[in-house]
Amino acid sequence: MPNIKFSEAITEALREEMERDEKVFVMGEDVSTPSVSPLTAELAERFGTARVRNTPISELGFTGAAVGAAMAGYRPVLDMRLVDFTLVAMDPIANQAPKLRYMLGGQVSIPLVIRTPQGGGVQNGPTHGQALESWFMKIPGLKVAVPSDAADAKGLLKTAIRDDNPVIFTEYRSLYPSVGPVPEGDVAIPFGKAAVKREGSDITLIGVGSEVPHCLEAAEALASDGISAEVVDPRTISPLDTEGLAASVSKTGRCVVAEQGHLHGGVGAEIAAALQAMLFGSLKAPIERVAALNTPIPVQPKMEAFVLPSVEKITAAARKALDYA
Amino acid sequence: MPESKGTFRKEKLGEMYRTMVRIRRFEEMAQELFEKGGIIRGGIHVSAGQEACSVGVCSALNNEDAILTTHRGHGHSIAKGTRLPEMMAELFGKVTGLCHAKGGSMHIADVSKGHYGAHSIVGSNMPMAAGIGLAFQFNGRGQVAVPFFGDGASNQGAFHESMNLCAIWKLPVVFFCENNHFASSTRADYSTSVEDISTRAQGYGSPGITVDGMDVLAVHEAVAEAVKRARAGEGPTLIEAKTYRYYGHSRLDKKFGSYRDEAEWNKWKARDPLTVAEKLFGLTETEIEGHQAAVEKELAEAVAFAEASPEPEPEMALEDIFG
Ligand SMILES: Cc1ncc(C[n+]2csc(CCOP(=O)(O)OP(=O)(O)O)c2C)c(N)n1
Ligand SMILES: [Mg+2]
Numbered sequence: 114m115p116n117i118k119f120s121e122a123i124t125e126a127l128r129e130e131m132e133r134d135e136k137v138f139v140m141g142e143d144v145s146t147p148s149v150s151p152l153t154a155e156l157a158e159r160f161g162t163a164r165v166r167n168t169p170i171s172e173l174g175f176t177g178a179a180v181g182a183a184m185a186g187y188r189p190v191l192d193m194r195l196v197d198f199t200l201v202a203m204d205p206i207a208n209q210a211p212k213l214r215y216m217l218g219g220q221v222s223i224p225l226v227i228r229t230p231q232g233g234g235v236q237n238g239p240t241h242g243q244a245l246e247s248w249f250m251k252i253p254g255l256k257v258a259v260p261s262d263a264a265d266a267k268g269l270l271k272t273a274i275r276d277d278n279p280v281i282f283t284e285y286r287s288l289y290p291s292v293g294p295v296p297e298g299d300v301a302i303p304f305g306k307a308a309v310k311r312e313g314s315d316i317t318l319i320g321v322g323s324e325v326p327h328c329l330e331a332a333e334a335l336a337s338d339g340i341s342a343e344v345v346d347p348r349t350i351s352p353l354d355t356e357g358l359a360a361s362v363s364k365t366g367r368c369v370v371a372e373q374g375h376l377h378g379g380v381g382a383e384i385a386a387a388l389q390a391m392l393f394g395s396l397k398a399p400i401e402r403v404a405a406l407n408t409p410i411p412v413q414p415k416m417e418a419f420v421l422p423s424v425e426k427i428t429a430a431a432r433k434a435l436d437y438a
Numbered sequence: 439m440p441e442s443k444g445t446f447r448k449e450k451l452g453e454m455y456r457t458m459v460r461i462r463r464f465e466e467m468a469q470e471l472f473e474k475g476g477i478i479r480g481g482i483h484v485s486a487g488q489e490a491c492s493v494g495v496c497s498a499l500n501n502e503d504a505i506l507t508t509h510r511g512h513g514h515s516i517a518k519g520t521r522l523p524e525m526m527a528e529l530f531g532k533v534t535g536l537c538h539a540k541g542g543s544m545h546i547a548d549v550s551k552g553h554y555g556a557h558s559i560v561g562s563n564m565p566m567a568a569g570i571g572l573a574f575q576f577n578g579r580g581q582v583a584v585p586f587f588g589d590g591a592s593n594q595g596a597f598h599e600s601m602n603l604c605a606i607w608k609l610p611v612v613f614f615c616e617n618n619h620f621a622s623s624t625r626a627d628y629s630t631s632v633e634d635i636s637t638r639a640q641g642y643g644s645p646g647i648t649v650d651g652m653d654v655l656a657v658h659e660a661v662a663e664a665v666k667r668a669r670a671g672e673g674p675t676l677i678e679a680k681t682y683r684y685y686g687h688s689r690l691d692k693k694f695g696s697y698r699d700e701a702e703w704n705k706w707k708a709r710d711p712l713t714v715a716e717k718l719f720g721l722t723e724t725e726i727e728g729h730q731a732a733v734e735k736e737l738a739e740a741v742a743f744a745e746a747s748p749e750p751e752p753e754m755a756l757e758d759i760f761g
């Protein structure tokens with residue numbers, strides 16, 4: 114299996130899907146400019162600027178237009194540059210795309226993918242450094258993929274593009290340079306199937322997106338103390354593979370859920386609620402959560418680090434769950 | 439030369455020129471510090487080349503008037519009188535920064551000077567400017583609000599909705615568009631349906647005018663006229679200033695991206711707003727050097743203040759969420 118970067122995996126998936134299906138096209142601000150959009154610019158060269166289309170700064174307009182094009186049989190893949198900018202386009206994202214099929218009694222489908230690079234740790238501040246997957250997971254009719262490594266990025270993006278429903282495809286920018294083995298050929302990864310990223314028996318660390326590598330590091334740190342941690346990645350949070358997550362936690366009896374989004378109303382709240390309902394009798398400790406503190410993301414690096422989750426915070430939460438009598 | 443030039447006192451012209459130098463040097467210094475790494479926190483977007491816009495606008499406003507700026511807001515901030523040491527400290531991520539290091543370059547604000555913030559979501563400042571205009575209309579003290587925005591932002595729905603609101607309610611707002619010809623790497627002649635963005639005012643029954651954004655007096659004249667209308671309760675004006683940014687879009691972007699070449703850059707640089715002002719104002723070599731030396735001193739003090747200031751305690755991240 115070749116080792117490639119997370120960012121290259123995204124480009125590969127887009128290229129292969131555009132080759133496979135001429136209805137797939139890419140739209141967004143500066144998508145064909147190499148210095149700004151290294152992931153999509155080479156696609157513009159290959160497929161032309163009609164299919165890899167620069168837009169004005171008109172998020173509401175071009176997202177609404179993508180919903181229309183999807184209704185009319187095309188498969189747009191939007192590049193939102195940052196998830197923060199989706200907030201300018203929330204009507205088509207939250208009101209239209211996920212509800213149209215339902216409202217129109219199944220007459221239309223909306224095969225739309227919205228790629229939303231996101232995340233903090235780069236001093237981009239309150240309106241350019243958020244992680245918002247939990248916002249989207251509560252909208253019926255939207256699917257939400259949150260890949261954590263190169264193989265999942267490629268496989269899940271292929272599935273997203275082939276899906277006949279709107280999909281928010283979250284890309285943590287901190288993961289772009291990360292390298293991992295990616296299977297060759299046409300490997301699409303089904304939605305709603307969690308993956309065990311490291312096996313263990315004492316505690317389950319469930320990571321979302323950027324926090325999967327952090328959980329793997331935390332597992333390593335715990336291993337040096339003789340603790341065996343299992344790391345599980347839900348990969349899509351809508352649909353959410355509660356069975357898959359429960360299978361691990363029923364084995365270990367202890368669990369930490371880590372995500373970069375804000376604690377309040379986060380993905381971890383949904384996961385913890387599901388797990389306690391499924392496994393109440395067999396849990397050995399309360400489920401711990403690690404997430405961003407409930408504040409906007411400050412620019413200043415020390416304050417930002419204080420707010421965001423980290424390997425240390427995950428490790429500490431795991432120890433707390435392990436120490437619970 | 440605009441007729442009213444004679445009405446400017448020599449000191450006012452000198453102050454306008456000095457502010458332009460202050461902006462130019464602040465931007466050059468910010469860029470240099472940014473490139474060194476580890477000093478400036480967060481991204482920056484510098485406005486060198488666009489000084490005549492900042493100064494032309496703010497010289498036509500009072501302290502009680504409001505501006506709302508953008509990600510590329512250092513120049514506007516300085517022209518509105520924003521305190522330099524605290525502004526530099528904000529860029530340095532220090533606790534003495536205007537926003538206590540939470541907002542960084544893209545969110546500079548100094549409300550005491552009528553500066554209601556840099557707003558980094560493109561287009562977001564215009565509806566807020568309409569609201570400040572509404573408050574000013576309620577106040578009845580003749581204040582005016584000016585949102586600065588780019589050619590790129592003029593393609594956001596927020597611009598169009600705000601223009602209409604201000605027009606129907608006759609709000610005291612002057613929409614000031616700096617058409618520097620690019621939104622990141624996208625050329626305005628691709629992204630924008632009209633050549634002169636000012637013509638978009640027609641759709642809102644409001645006056646629109648295009649001015650030479652490299653000529654500080656031309657900008658000043660146009661804004662002064664629009665401010666007069668606004669104060670008189672006659673509603674908004676859209677002013678478009680044609681200008682040019684000398685540096686790349688932001689931290690990742692080189693000076694000459696794939697979207698522009700050196701010849702175009704040189705053409706604009708030949709009409710540098712500082713040189714244009716020097717000629718217009720008839721400044722002598724000695725006067726120019728005097729302004730430059732004064733600015734160097736101010737900036738050195740600002741940097742020294744920023745350097746000497748402490749970083750915030752991490753727990754301060756939890757402050758100011760609610761009032
Ligand atoms: C809603 C939104 N979309 C995209 C961006 C990313 N972005 C920041 S600045 C910029 C270009 C803005 O162009 P323009 O309005 O012409 O201002 P200029 O940079 O030229 O000063 C873009 C696309 C953003 N900050 N907000
Ligand atoms: Mg511009």
